[in-house]
Amino acid sequence: MNTTAFSFLLSSLAGLSTMIGTIPIFFKFNEKKIISAALAFASGVMISVSLTDLIPESLTLFHHLYRLTPTFLLMGIFIVLGIIFSMLIDKFLPAENIYQSKDKKLYRIGLISMLAIIFHNIPEGIATFMANSSNTKLGISLAIAIALHNIPEGISISVPLFYATKRKSKSLLYTFISGISEPFGALIAYWFLSPFINDVIMAILFAMIAGIMIHIAIYELLPGSIQYQQKKLSIICFIVGVIFMLVNHFIF
Secondary structure, three states: OOHHHHHHHHHHHHHHHHHHHHHHHHHOOOHHHHHHHHHHHHHHHHHHHHHHHHHHHHHHHOOOOHHHHHHHHHHHHHHHHHHHHHHHHHHHHHOOOOOHHHHHHHHHHHHHHHHHHHHHHHHHHHHHHHHHHHHHHHHHHHHHHHHHHHHHHHHHHHHHHHHHHHHHHHHHHHHHHHHOOOOOHHHHHHHHHHHHHOHHHHHHHHHHHHHHHHHHHHHHHHHHHHHHOOOOHHHHHHHHHHHHHHHHHOOO
């Protein structure tokens, strides 16, 4: 298998690992507990990914070209822009009127999580493709790390959408769309971006995605978890989500 085909394979496997996060919808659990646990866990994952992966990566890439003060300033600006972008999505994203009030909130959480993860997965697909093209060992390590943290991201989409709509097919479809965005990112890199991708563009993308994820975690996922009155479970699952990603980060 040539390097290009293997790069696409790695990106596809990493992205489609998101589908493993749909497993909880096929088993019967206490509805309030599984929703509360899944949203809190996903919130911990997104916070941890932002603080230990995306923001440090953005900082490193900016610092290759700028001194420390403009580096922090630029990173801060694009994190805030990511937060504003996420707020605009939250404001203008319509919820389907056929669902009850609480279900409508879950439906929005699932949709917003899907959009955030698509924005996250596309540059990850680009990064995996570019890394494997230059260093196969690095590409494999990166793909494994991405696959592991895509699993809880799948949970953050599939669980709220399933309990909002009661339809496994819709939950699976939306989770699949988010996962397939990863090889789509690799395809973009292969067709268009390889000659143009540079540290500044990747730094901007990582900072903005961090802002989007932080906003979703704090404004959507955590409040969504807490509203099911499982406060102790929410705290435990949030901490588990953070620890899961920290362990993943340090291993890979």
